[in-house]
Amino acid sequence: MSLRLDVFTLVPDAFGWMRERRPLAGILGSELDLRVFNYRDTTPLTAGQVDDEPYGGGRGMVLRVDVVAAAFDAVYGGTPEHRVVALSPQGRQLAQELVEELAGEPALTLLSARFEGFDQRILDHFSTDVVSIGPYVLSGGEIPAMAVVDAIARRLPGALTEGSGELESFSAALNGGLEYPHYTRPADFRGWSVPEILLSGDHGRIDAWRRERVRSVG
């Protein structure tokens, strides 16, 4: 197994569909071991409680630090030694470079929260990285966690058809740029025609045309 990826969440069902679709379907049980844990299953509090009101007042509920500690005790017998990525809009923004780095780890834990987010001590003492998927606020960390899982899975051996992940946006093969446009049949639709050169069969010229259309980011 090249990567053991653990996700802690309050909505474990959200991850079900991912297992049946590529890229995960092709590598689960070989290159990827994906485990999804519900904080409620190991909470030390009664009635499945996992969050509490913020000290100092204010609206919303905050994920408790003792709940994450109990989840880690149950799964790892303490604080894991591998990287723990907490998903938060306040974190470092996810980019392909970080994806490549995370895909090279042997083990990784993702922490998601809901409502007002994490007790700061979870970020300070249980997390090695705090990562955002963009400058906007979602209702929970499940979609961000799925984005990270999918982006990492694509980079694991066997996830994609041979070579298809090498030449795409942000890849080294395109100097980190954005991929050229693609077209498929029909060659003409409502007068919107495919560039002639792509129908020419001249692979040297097609390659040059494509390279000219790689755009830089930003």
Ligand SMILES: C[S@@+](CC[C@H](N)C(=O)[O-])C[C@H]1O[C@@H](n2cnc3c(N)ncnc32)[C@H](O)[C@@H]1O
């Ligand atoms: C409603 S948000 C909390 C927002 C937080 N109170 C703030 O203002 O920064 C609840 C949870 O969703 C997740 N989340 C929301 N937006 C995110 C983003 N852009 N990137 C990563 N995680 C996000 C995080 O796990 C966060 O703790």
